[in-house]
Amino acid sequence: MRLATWNVNSVRARLPRLLEWLAEAKPDILALQEIKTTTALFPSAEVEELGYEVAAHGDGRWNGVALLSSVGLEHVSLGFPGEPSYEGEPAEAPLIDEPGLRKPETRAVGANCGGIRVWSLYAPNGRTPESAHYAYKLTWYAALRTVLEAELSQETQLVACGDFNVAPTDDDVWDPAQFVGSTHVTPAERQALADLRALGLRDVVPTPMKGPHPYTYWDYRAGMFPANKGMRIDLVYATEAVAARVEGAYVDREARKGKGPSDHAPVVVDLS
DNA sequence: ATGCCTTATTTCATAAGA
Numbered sequence: 001m002r003l004a005t006w007n008v009n010s011v012r013a014r015l016p017r018l019l020e021w022l023a024e025a026k027p028d029i030l031a032l033q034e035i036k037t038t039t040a041l042f043p044s045a046e047v048e049e050l051g052y053e054v055a056a057h058g059d060g061r062w063n064g065v066a067l068l069s070s071v072g073l074e075h076v077s078l079g080f081p082g083e084p085s086y087e088g089e090p091a092e093a094p095l096i097d098e099p100g101l102r103k104p105e106t107r108a109v110g111a112n113c114g115g116i117r118v119w120s121l122y123a124p125n126g127r128t129p130e131s132a133h134y135a136y137k138l139t140w141y142a143a144l145r146t147v148l149e150a151e152l153s154q155e156t157q158l159v160a161c162g163d164f165n166v167a168p169t170d171d172d173v174w175d176p177a178q179f180v181g182s183t184h185v186t187p188a189e190r191q192a193l194a195d196l197r198a199l200g201l202r203d204v205v206p207t208p209m210k211g212p213h214p215y216t217y218w219d220y221r222a223g224m225f226p227a228n229k230g231m232r233i234d235l236v237y238a239t240e241a242v243a244a245r246v247e248g249a250y251v252d253r254e255a256r257k258g259k260g261p262s263d264h265a266p267v268v269v270d271l272s
Numbered sequence: 273a274t275g276c277c278t279t280a281t282t283t284c285a286t287a288a289g290a
Contacts, residue, residue: 009289010279034289036279061280062288125290165290184290219290220277227273231290257274263289 031120071114088132
């Protein structure tokens, strides 16, 4: 069974490349992030034509996640219980019934696929450590931890994957000196990842395919990809039972090349 | 080395990304 995760940076802008990649890589399960469209406008028909069932969770211009599966898609969760909403300024998100509370952003979708509980996750960016977005990021991680802990008491086969927007170690950024004072590398963010691993989840580190670092993201600007100045922020966190099934894992950096790529590459994991 | 930002929208400018 082949499972993959890919931040596509707009599923509609990326549709030709997504369809091409699906036909070529043939994942059984694909977790998508930053679909940047609504659930209704997700190109489900095109994907279903390739044999996938689709669970999409998007609310417009930002964020949005989806799960594609050719091995079943059951018990779909759009978001998760207790998922926080961004409560800082500006007040962009729609209000829900309770005064002052906004609707959670579309950052998580879960489903049971081929005997595995799978989550496609898009963690908040955080912007700067001083920002309300950063506090929200840590709150979101704490809520995610609570939900995964509950599910792990029931499930042995579970994968939480996606764009975590945190580089687990200094080896996971092209130049740690460039990231001093930035998000993605702070002790609190790395602790949030460590707290997830402490639940019994293992970081399935992919093979880079080029160079020593399995980066998954390269900024569009300034030739960062050709220079291989990247970050490893797209992660696959798997239970011990799933990790024991891993036959191989790699970063498909070919998908980052050419015309109209996402700024992230897919992470592909093969399971027995 | 596979190229020197890209996306959707409140569109010809802006906010956000990480």
